[in-house]
Amino acid sequence: MSEIVFVALKKPGGATLCSALPHNKSGIPIAARRLGTAHTSMLTFARDGNELWVMCGPLSVGVDLALFKPFAIDFLRPARGPGLFLMEARAIDAQRPHTTLLDFGRYSDAAVEDVIALAQGLQQVLGYVPELQDWGNDC
Incomplete structure (x- = not known):
């Protein structure tokens, strides 16, 4: 170990x-x-x-981590629906599903700041900062 x-x-x-x-x-x-x-x-x-x-x-x-890389933080702003805000581990093999690790609840501009700080801190264990992906509005 x-x-x-x-x-x-x-x-x-x-x-x-x-x-x-x-x-x-x-x-x-x-x-x-x-x-x-x-x-x-x-x-x-x-x-x-x-x-x-x-x-x-x-x-x-x-x-x-041999099966999942990279990690990403995805958000969908609320429009007609509640939006979403989560952290996923992306599967290396395209045939495998991604894994959602954290659900941050409903999207808000204020929550983005906390999640950006979290992403920066993850560099210590992952070796990189998870990418923030803005999926737009949940029209």
Whole structure:
């Protein structure tokens, strides 16, 4: 096992983990679990080689970075519908579906600032800043 790279970042309001499991069922290493549980009010990211875990409180979701790269933060402004605002891991294999890791709730201009700060902080564990993708209005 390599050294775990870890970062705890401010959780944007309304952010929830998607497809999350309790830590003891997610396969997260105990060392990463300890780091995550020390920062329960934050979003915690831990990377060990090609494995990345996103933690919030007692829940976590894992991603095999050999299968998913790059990450992107996508938003759709509300128009007729509520819009959307999420972080996805994009599958390398075009036949595989993308994985939504975080749902930031309803789009707002104020939320964008928090999510941009989150994206900048992710460079520590991903090695790059996830791209922000503006999908326009949800007409």
